[in-house]
Amino acid sequence: MKHELTNVIEHDNFQGEYRILRLAAPVTGPQVKPGQFLGLQVPNLGERILRRPFSIYQADASGVAVLYKAVGRGTEAMANIQVGDTVNIIGPLGNGYPEPDASKTPVLVAGGYGNAALYILAQRMKKKGIAFFGGRSAIDILLVKEFEELGWDVRPTTDDGSLGTQGLVTDAFDPWAKKQDFQSLEVFCCGPNPMLKAIGDRAIAHDFTAWLSIDRHMACGVGACLTCVIKRKTDTPKDWEWSRCCKDGPIYESREVLWDE
Amino acid sequence: MSKPNLEIKIGSMTMKNPVTVASGTFGYGPEYADLVDLNRLGAITVKGICPEEHVGNQTPRTFETRGGMLNAIGLPGPGAKGFIQKYIPFLNQFNTPVIVNIWGKVMEDYGRIVDLLDAEEGIDAYEINLSCPNVKEGGSAFGTDVSTFSKVIELVRAKTEKPIIPKLAPNVPNIGSFAKAAENAGADAIAIMNTMPAMAINIDTLEPELANKFGGLSGPPIKPIAIKLVFDAAQNCSIPIIGMGGIFEPEDAIEFLIAGATAVAVGTANFVDPTTVDRVISGIEHYLTAKGHASVYDIVGTVKV
Ligand SMILES: Cc1cc2nc3c(=O)[nH]c(=O)nc-3n(C[C@H](O)[C@H](O)[C@H](O)COP(=O)(O)OP(=O)(O)OC[C@H]3O[C@@H](n4cnc5c(N)ncnc54)[C@H](O)[C@@H]3O)c2cc1C
Numbered sequence: 252m253k254h255e256l257t258n259v260i261e262h263d264n265f266q267g268e269y270r271i272l273r274l275a276a277p278v279t280g281p282q283v284k285p286g287q288f289l290g291l292q293v294p295n296l297g298e299r300i301l302r303r304p305f306s307i308y309q310a311d312a313s314g315v316a317v318l319y320k321a322v323g324r325g326t327e328a329m330a331n332i333q334v335g336d337t338v339n340i341i342g343p344l345g346n347g348y349p350e351p352d353a354s355k356t357p358v359l360v361a362g363g364y365g366n367a368a369l370y371i372l373a374q375r376m377k378k379k380g381i382a383f384f385g386g387r388s389a390i391d392i393l394l395v396k397e398f399e400e401l402g403w404d405v406r407p408t409t410d411d412g413s414l415g416t417q418g419l420v421t422d423a424f425d426p427w428a429k430k431q432d433f434q435s436l437e438v439f440c441c442g443p444n445p446m447l448k449a450i451g452d453r454a455i456a457h458d459f460t461a462w463l464s465i466d467r468h469m470a471c472g473v474g475a476c477l478t479c480v481i482k483r484k485t486d487t488p489k490d491w492e493w494s495r496c497c498k499d500g501p502i503y504e505s506r507e508v509l510w511d512e
Numbered sequence: 513m514s515k516p517n518l519e520i521k522i523g524s525m526t527m528k529n530p531v532t533v534a535s536g537t538f539g540y541g542p543e544y545a546d547l548v549d550l551n552r553l554g555a556i557t558v559k560g561i562c563p564e565e566h567v568g569n570q571t572p573r574t575f576e577t578r579g580g581m582l583n584a585i586g587l588p589g590p591g592a593k594g595f596i597q598k599y600i601p602f603l604n605q606f607n608t609p610v611i612v613n614i615w616g617k618v619m620e621d622y623g624r625i626v627d628l629l630d631a632e633e634g635i636d637a638y639e640i641n642l643s644c645p646n647v648k649e650g651g652s653a654f655g656t657d658v659s660t661f662s663k664v665i666e667l668v669r670a671k672t673e674k675p676i677i678p679k680l681a682p683n684v685p686n687i688g689s690f691a692k693a694a695e696n697a698g699a700d701a702i703a704i705m706n707t708m709p710a711m712a713i714n715i716d717t718l719e720p721e722l723a724n725k726f727g728g729l730s731g732p733p734i735k736p737i738a739i740k741l742v743f744d745a746a747q748n749c750s751i752p753i754i755g756m757g758g759i760f761e762p763e764d765a766i767e768f769l770i771a772g773a774t775a776v777a778v779g780t781a782n783f784v785d786p787t788t789v790d791r792v793i794s795g796i797e798h799y800l801t802a803k804g805h806a807s808v809y810d811i812v813g814t815v816k817v
Pocket residue numbers: 288303304305306307317318319320321322323324325326327364367368465466467468469501
């Protein structure tokens with residue numbers, strides 16, 4: 252993990268409300284593991300001060316890219332970032348996904364920026380599998396072509412049926428998974444917390460491995476402030492302990508997570 | 513021109529420069545070790561420790577406000593044993609003094625925690641948290657009544673020879689009397705200030721933004737409050753003051769020194785820009801050089817009023 256002043260080399264609309272921000276980050280880029288993220292300081296956000304976490308969508312020796320959507324003050328202010336500006340990042344942060352188990356069928360389940368977060372993983376995985384992507388409408392499903400080009404079998408679902416199956420991601424995942432030997436699956440999931448919980452519940456019920464990238468509010472991003480904690484199950488009499496999503500996560504195996512109802 | 517002397521003393525503890533980090537904003541050291549040269553700091557102040565492991569508050573624990581943040585973390589920590597096992601060996605690798613922030617649920621805890629820690633090599637001073645707004649027990653319950661406040665300090669004083677630094681709340685009726693009381697009770701220095709009790713409400717759900725309902729405000733919005741408290745305390749005691757509250761730039765730290773602080777702590781700014789401590793140390797040095805001062809002490813309490 253390092254602190255780096257980066258130069259903006261691309262900042263464009265990507266699809267729908269998503270934008271792509273590409274940074275020249277020669278220190279951070281080569282270190283990135285799939286599933287890790289950046290703590291990005293939004294320039295000229297004077298009155299709101301904390302960094303914002305963004306999954307790393309692409310990384311190589313020259314730099315990193317993030318795909319983001321404006322949802323609030325910080326991400327809206329990011330619209331003002333210009334090519335050539337300097338952006339201050341810390342990264343790569345978090346644990347990242349573990350090395351995929353070569354004996355299993357890799358399955359990706361994602362929604363929103365989750366598709367972007369899983370892209371490096373998909374790129375670097377030797378074995379290609381099946382990807383279930385969910386969103387409200389066709390415009391919300393990112394990178395279908397890119398995943399297909401990498402050799403993944405992409406199954407989109409949309410609430411309005413404008414792309415793929417109509418319904419939730421689980422409406423496509425469930426009938427497919429029933430036909431598989433559950434224990435042969437290894438699922439990598441990134442998206443909104445309800446999606447993670449739905450997949451996590453299935454993993455526990457059918458005893459397959461599912462890696463979930465948990466989304467939490469963060470302040471420091473490095474494990475110092477204890478803002479981002481989730482309840483992680485333990486074998487101790489207390490049953491659970493706080494785990495720092497930014498440092499010990501954001502990737503957890505489904506059986507580790509104790510969801511607050 | 514010769515370099516100014518940045519060294520300062522807190523009781524028997526020597527800091528190579530007057531800059532430490534604020535408890536709870538820097539973990540126990542390892543968290544920022546990739547980003548900050550721990551040997552560069554005047555001292556490392558670790559997150560609050562009480563005798564036993566403590567889980568802290570429910571989430572959400574922090575909320576960002578205009579220019580600052582609220583926190584109600586609730587002092588989670590590994591307890592004395594966990595701290596010694598997990599962090600002391602790490603901290604001993606650096607030639608930087610370690611200030612351990614201690615707190616208790618009941619008054620006796622303040623004595624017990626020192627009993628558990630005092631024999632450990634590598635602990636150089638205790639900062640006594642008498643001012644956390646986020647735990648029902650302990651914290652501010654001990655910091656807002658001057659006689660209880662003095663009793664806790666006397667209790668800790670009787671247990672250790674190491675420097676002790678009570679940390680004060682901003683919302684005490686008269687900070688001068690607390691500063692004087694700390695000095696009389698045997699404190700080596702005082703730390704000012706902890707976060708300011710505060711609240712934020714979500715206008716859609718009508719619920720408080722923090723699970724704990726209330727939290728402590730930190731960051732730039734509290735700096736002018738902290739400057740006044742440091743100034744007032746300095747008028748009333750002759751022990752050193754470690755000033756903190758909203759230090760983001762070297763100029764903020766220098767202002768604290770001029771108000772009467774001998775050292776400063778960088779808190780929330782670490783989250784925003786982990787290079788802040790480094791910049792603050794350099795900035796103080798440049799300022800002293802530019803103004804022709806030989807030592808940090810030349811500017812401490814030099815405010816013209
Ligand atoms: C590990 C991680 C990786 C992420 N990767 C991406 C990414 O690749 N692309 C992307 O677009 N976004 C990503 N996010 C989410 C992104 O960090 C938030 O959208 C951003 O912090 C919002 O900041 P803001 O100032 O615009 O919103 P704010 O004004 O702070 O909030 C706007 C709304 O979003 C909610 N919100 C803000 N942050 C979060 C959060 N972390 N979890 C849940 N709700 C939140 C707020 O409660 C509020 O309702 C990621 C989050 C995490 C924790």
